[in-house]
Amino acid sequence: MSTTRQKLIVVLGAGVHGLHAALALLEAGYAVTILSKHLPGDSNPNYCSPWSVTNWASDVSVVDPETQQWYLDAYKYWADLSTDGDDTNGAGVSRRTYISYCEEANPSLLAAGASAFWYSDAVLSFKILPQESLPPGVKFGYSFGSFCLNSPKYLSYIQTRILALSGTIIRTALPTGQNLASVLQTARKTLQSNGLRDDVFAFVNATGLGARELVGDETMFPIRSHAIFLKGEAKGMSDRLEAGLSNMVAMGGALPISYVSPRVGEGISFLGGYMEEGVWSTDPSPVIVERLLDRAKLLAPELLDANGNFEVVSVGLGLRPHRASGVRVEIERVQGKDGEEVAVVHDYGHGHGGFIKAIGSAKKVVELVDKLGNE
Numbered sequence: 001m002s003t004t005r006q007k008l009i010v011v012l013g014a015g016v017h018g019l020h021a022a023l024a025l026l027e028a029g030y031a032v033t034i035l036s037k038h039l040p041g042d043s044n045p046n047y048c049s050p051w052s053v054t055n056w057a058s059d060v061s062v063v064d065p066e067t068q069q070w071y072l073d074a075y076k077y078w079a080d081l082s083t084d085g086d087d088t089n090g091a092g093v094s095r096r097t098y099i100s101y102c103e104e105a106n107p108s109l110l111a112a113g114a115s116a117f118w119y120s121d122a123v124l125s126f127k128i129l130p131q132e133s134l135p136p137g138v139k140f141g142y143s144f145g146s147f148c149l150n151s152p153k154y155l156s157y158i159q160t161r162i163l164a165l166s167g168t169i170i171r172t173a174l175p176t177g178q179n180l181a182s183v184l185q186t187a188r189k190t191l192q193s194n195g196l197r198d199d200v201f202a203f204v205n206a207t208g209l210g211a212r213e214l215v216g217d218e219t220m221f222p223i224r225s226h227a228i229f230l231k232g233e234a235k236g237m238s239d240r241l242e243a244g245l246s247n248m249v250a251m252g253g254a255l256p257i258s259y260v261s262p263r264v265g266e267g268i269s270f271l272g273g274y275m276e277e278g279v280w281s282t283d284p285s286p287v288i289v290e291r292l293l294d295r296a297k298l299l300a301p302e303l304l305d306a307n308g309n310f311e312v313v314s315v316g317l318g319l320r321p322h323r324a325s326g327v328r329v330e331i332e333r334v335q336g337k338d339g340e341e342v343a344v345v346h347d348y349g350h351g352h353g354g355f356i357k358a359i360g361s362a363k364k365v366v367e368l369v370d371k372l373g374n375e
């Protein structure tokens with residue numbers, strides 16, 4: 001009986017995009033090896049995925065049908081993983097109500113109500129909050145049934161599924177300051193030096209911010225966000241969008257939003273917000289930390305101590321890998337030094353909502369790899 005050898009795909013990067021792409025490729029019948037500088041369990045501001053608060057939430061700016069479909073893919077995927085409610089299968093996915101408060105609401109939003117939100121019919125129990133239930137200073141609010149993820153736990157869970165399907169994971173830092181052809185050649189040598197097969201059918205590039213140097217994509221930049229961990233678990237997920245651009249200017253251009261979400265089962269909550277575009281520094285800003293601690297009082301009063309303060313457990317930072325020219329999920333053919341053409345499927349630049357988009361974009365990666373096989 002003859003057997004066909006599975007085609008080998010090498011995935012660069014082990015953030016949520018590399019891991020989901022690897023899992024989807026294994027499930028589609030490919031052999032997969034991941035090469036990555038950081039792996040689940042690591043903590044580094046440049047390794048964005050573990051820093052994600054990971055709430056399923058969307059804003060009105062998610063308008064193109066493909067991205068909307070990716071959001072819906074994640075909603076269904078996490079609903080299936082959390083059928084029993086709280087994290088019962090070790091995936092780190094729990095169901096909670098999401099509440100969003102806006103300190104400003106234009107008349108057209110007030111008039112449109114639920115119809116202003118593209119996903120209001122697709123999620124559970126979407127409601128516009130009655131005016132009389134809104135906290136002081138809030139002009140508009142809504143809530144719906146959603147999911148909150150314990151991101152580090154979720155990444156480990158996906159990694160476990162990859163290993164169970166015989167995927168291989170190697171820690172390695174690929175060289176920067178070279179062209180993509182040289183990077184791919186180094187990747188191939190890494191396979192050889194680890195005694196692995198090197199007959200690569202295609203590469204998947206899911207290196208997040210690393211793509212700026214690995215691919216020479218200068219449209220990549222960070223959107224920096226603080227991650228403050230507070231003692232106690234908030235009841236649900238919530239956010240607060242401040243009024244007017246004046247606050248944005250006062251905070252050095254940072255998007256004036258704050259949000260709180262429980263890390264279910266860990267006795268802590270995640271407080272984040274004030275997204276800063278193009279800021280590479282990994283030193284926390286005391287001004288932003290103070291401001292977030294103040295804004296969060298309205299969002300999670302149940303976490304305040306007898307003196308009306310939060311107990312801060314730790315403060316960290318994550319850099320979202322954003323691409324000015326939009327998400328890049330497409331095939332590139334790279335001419336190797338030996339004249340051989342190598343196919344690379346890019347999957348990077350997801351910035352905001354990058355965790356949510358990983359399931360849908362992984363499906364697209366598989367479609368693109370399948371397409372290469374049919375050419």
Ligand SMILES: Cc1cc2nc3c(=O)[nH]c(=O)nc-3n(C[C@H](O)[C@H](O)[C@H](O)COP(=O)(O)OP(=O)(O)OC[C@H]3O[C@@H](n4cnc5c(N)ncnc54)[C@H](O)[C@@H]3O)c2cc1C
Nearest residue numbers: 013014015037038048049055174208210318353354355356
């Ligand atoms: C505070 C915060 C809150 C967030 N909240 C949400 C949320 O609620 N919902 C949501 O959907 N998204 C959220 N995000 C955004 C989301 O976390 C990111 O969009 C997503 O994690 C990006 O994943 P990625 O796999 O593309 O990149 P990363 O997780 O950064 O992974 C990149 C991978 O490439 C590897 N790599 C890079 N360079 C090299 C190299 N030279 N050699 C080898 N390997 C390399 C890295 O080691 C890493 O494994 C949040 C982000 C932050 C910071």
